[in-house]
Amino acid sequence: MSKEMIEKILKEIRHTFTGLILFEQLLNAILAFLLVYFVLFMFGIPPLYGAIPAAAIYFILNFTRRVRGIDVDIIEKKYPQLNERLRTVRDSLDQNNFIVEKLRDEVDLKMSKVTVGSFFDMKQSFLKIGAVCLLCFMIIFTSIFNLRLINDMGEFITTAGEKAVAISSNINDFFEGNAEGNGGDGGGLNGAAIFGSKSKAELGKDEVLMQMQYANDEIDYSREKQIEDQQFEERFLNSRGFEGAVDATYKEEYSKTDRKVIKSYFMEIANNK
Amino acid sequence: MKKEDAMLSSEYEKLRKTFDALYEQLDKIVIGQRETVELILIGLLADSNVLLEGFPGLGKTLMIKTLAQCLDLKFSRIQHTPDLMPSDITGTQVIEEVGGKRFFKFQPGPIFANIVLADEINRATPKTQSALLEAMQEKQVTVASKTMPLDLPFFVLATQNPIEQEGTYPLPEAQADRFLLKVVVRYPTFEEEVKIAEQYAKRQKNDEIKAVIGKNSLLALQQFTRQVPISSDMVQQAVKIVTSTRTDKNLEYGASPRASIGLILAAKARAILNGRNHVSEEDLKTMAYPVLRHRIILNFDAERQGMKPDDAIKELLKRV
Structure with missing residues (x-):
């Protein structure tokens, strides 16, 4: 067998395996496309923007990697009778003697028993085709009924952002003491609700301002002013509006009939005991 | 032809x-x-x-x-x-006399x-x-x-x-x-x-x-x-086996490039002897022992453990 024939065989091996890899990687790329499409659709992201580049990159990278790895040892592993012989033939293309000729003849004879189908994993391919069909069905189904986890990712991000900004603003206001309810109207998270309002108290003859420090638990107080002397009646009785009153239900005089009723009532209670 | x-x-x-x-x-x-x-x-x-x-x-x-x-x-x-001389092996010049004339004649040795x-x-x-x-x-x-x-x-x-x-x-x-x-x-x-x-x-x-x-x-x-044809993988493996002897932990002294040539040649001869038309990995591994055992020197630790050159080669082949 001539050197040209061996070169032809080696080229044919490369060509055949390139075809097999192309089919396999196309199937994988379709699967990747559909999977990414479905995931993006469920999360409300325009699916074509991500699915096409993802599938294309996947296909290109894997295809080139697998094609570069095509070598005769793929066949040697599958067909042990060709072990070491095929690669020896590959590496001795420039030699031409009777031993090499015999080796080439032997390899040619054994190569006739090699079939392309033995390198094609039917089970795996069918599983992938099944997965493609399932994904197509899921995409169509969710599209018809508009079933999504998130309707619009853009809107979701915007809303989430606004909420995050609001929370952040409240936290800032809280620590800067500008929140609502801090000595004023209530509502919202503010220092007054936690630390209490600023208050004025009278200690002896001094009016004192007392305020809890936000950064620590110290109480800040300072003298406001000296209070004016006031009489008890002036300060408390008049200012509070105290006055005596008789309970309208209290009576000193009862009628005979009332007295009888009351008496019999208490007799009843005493007899029942 | x-x-x-x-x-x-x-x-x-x-x-x-x-x-x-x-x-x-x-x-x-x-x-x-x-x-x-x-x-x-x-x-x-x-x-x-x-x-x-x-x-x-x-x-x-x-x-x-x-x-x-x-x-x-x-x-x-x-x-x-111990008393054998080089001339006893190669041969020597002897004086011969023919017709009254003397001349040196080379007497070939057993070599x-x-x-x-x-x-x-x-x-x-x-x-x-x-x-x-x-x-x-x-x-x-x-x-x-x-x-x-x-x-x-x-x-x-x-x-x-x-x-x-x-x-x-x-x-x-x-x-x-x-x-x-x-x-x-x-x-x-x-x-x-x-x-x-x-x-x-x-x-x-x-x-x-x-x-x-x-x-x-x-x-x-x-x-x-x-x-006899040999694939480039086998050549590299043969060289790898020989070069490994130079850095092996059990060896003081490793084999020279002459050993690489010898290993490939011996493997080819073994293939021919067994009726094969290509060199296999088994040829290399089998011939590694007779090719390398006289070209390596064990270090002190290996000798102390009672190791022989064949044991060192066996361990080396497992690693390679």
């Missing part, structure tokens, strides 16, 4: 049968030792030299003498002793043969040992400034005794490296020894040995061996 190729074209198909016939002839005299015979044949096919190491009385001389008869090659034996058995080579002095160096490598001898080529094929089979090391001169590394293989000749098995005892105790006359492979065929086979 060359004449030798045409001959080989038909002989390739019958190669296995030829070697089987060779073994059949050898089995008449040599009982067992099949592995040793195979390794010597590998050395022959690789056109290189072999060092045999074994205890006395294992039939080393008888084996090589019988092999020379089977190959129809001129055989000579040199018994090395002028096809198969030279250098018996107990470690008993000769380094000077005498080095007389073999040129012959083994260059296939030529220089005497009195005159270089004389040796008749091809030329093959040196040296033997050495692993015991009785007193008064011996261990082969220097430079000379040991020129032997392709170091073959350890082992004791025969019990059944083989029974057969030996029966055969050699009964009769004294040797059976007639027929030549199986001629001189020219052997030369052609040697060329044939070099043409």
